[in-house]
Amino acid sequence: MPEVRLEKITKIFDKNIVGLKDFNLQVKDKEFVTILGPSGSGKSTALRIIAGLERQDKGEVFIDGINVSRIPPQERNIAFVFQSYALYPHMNVYENIAVGLRIKGYSQNEIKTRVQEVAELLEISDLLKRKPKTLSGGQRQRVALARAIAKRPKVFLLDEPLSNLDAILRERMRTELKLLFKRISGTVIYVTHDQAEAISLSDKIALIDKGRLRQLGSTDELYYQPKDLFVASFLGTPPINTFEVTIKEGNFVFGPYSFKIPEKYWPKIKNISKLILGIRPEDIKVYLKPEPSSFVCNISTVEKMSGYAILNLNCQNKTLKAVVERDFITSIREENLWIKFNEDKLYLFNRDTQQLL
């Protein structure tokens, strides 16, 4: 059962730049796990260490139960799709796919069958004689994927494979990737900085920052039960609104506003007087007229998106983002709006540790 396990991986570059610090990750058989993080977070380093292209300073890598920490990449039986695709420029598409199989010593017939198989799967059969130079970005992407799949590796490692494509193509390839890996049911580790990709593709997301794993879990877990403020702010577009509140006599107080603390949060806020409150833009209800226990805000800007709109609200010098339906903005007549929080969907964070309460 191809399973990938990283145990306490530490990688330091140039003596003091932390690439990874005590990084643990477990990817089960046939699982699609995305390593998500901002740039410079160490996500590509993690992938390259799994591939053996980079050597960790500490810690062990297991693939399929075997400790591969000291095994070179050519013997790890993995496939790696590079951001730049790294197609061999002097070989045609057929050769690009076949060369790995040839190295492994497969028979001419077997190679031919396999190349044709993946070429059909990725719809590149008519490109087999062409050189990479003559292919478009999307076609190169397919060839790179075909090359990976033809090898039937234990694990697929993909390093930001969609980032060099234009927006429309990226979206299409995203759907195709999902279907593709479902069909061949492979174990996939995918690296990206794009949360939309991560959310739509993966079974699980490993969120990483500054070389440390922040949270590993399903998309829903990361979104609805973020461990800390970082995870909560990283996922979601537009990002979660956060602000400091004081607790006074059973009320959350911020600026001139206050509202009663819903009963479900009582046990979490014992002996706490200040905390950070988080509310997702889609959990803010916006009204044209005052409602009971609503707050008044000014509209500072409106960002029209395709199916919805983002309102940037100024509420007593506090900026909040709220998501409303596209139609709603046409009915706005004045500068003032009234908002209410969906009180079931509040996130409470410790002010010092930033952990979820």
Add this chain to the structure above:
Amino acid sequence: MPKSFDEQKFGLLLILPSFILLGLVALYPILRNLILSFTENDQFIGIKNFILLFQDERFKSSLFNTLLFCLISVPLQLFLGLVFALILQQRFFTRGFVRTSVFLPWALPTAVMAVAWKWIFNDTYGVFNDILLRLQIIKEPLAWLGKPDLAFFCIILAEVWKCTPFVTVILLAGLQSIPPELYEAISVDGANTLQRFRLITLPLLRPFLLVALVFRTIQALGVFDSIWVLTGGGPGGSTEPISLYVYDTVFRYLKFSYGSTMVIFSFILSLIFVFIFYKFWGDRQIEY
């Protein structure tokens, strides 16, 4: 499209000065030479000179020497240049220093280095004999520049020492142009060091090898200064290349017409070599 036509004319106008200059220093001498080789004292004599050329034993011997010199020294330079380039591409302590010192022979004027080699090969005072004697490889001092075979060895050794750095520079530039991901990709594809070299390095270095090959071949076919200083073509004409014979013919015997004929011949010889290389080399350019 009048505008683009104007642009084209303007473009031609811009490159005209350099074309005129090139015509004066390259095209005119070649044509003048060609005319000279078919005339004697301003009289047209047809291909008489060329017939003489193929009956001339000294010319045949110098042609043979030139080709032999070229066929031994150029492949050696390419091979050693590749080896050095591969070594210098690796990361190691003092790489910068080593890179610089490897290129030193190429930076020296040929005549200067040839004088130095002449002393090194000196039979009585030379360090070469001294080292071989101490290592007990030879029993008594050899007259390196005094015997035909040994002298030929010497001019080739000096040439390889001098010109390998040129090949190294070109191939090192070639190696640096290969994207590192390709090595990573082929590693993941299962290739070991040797397969990486065969599947990535060598094919992607081909255009650079071709450049080095063409340059070195043309220069080797016209070799003059190092041999002039080291052996003067001797002993007994055994190391004399065409260029030295041309020099003698023109400046010592003052046979300008016959000398031009030899020059034209070696010019055509170079062209044939270059043509063959381009024709059979395959990838002249790798497009990423």
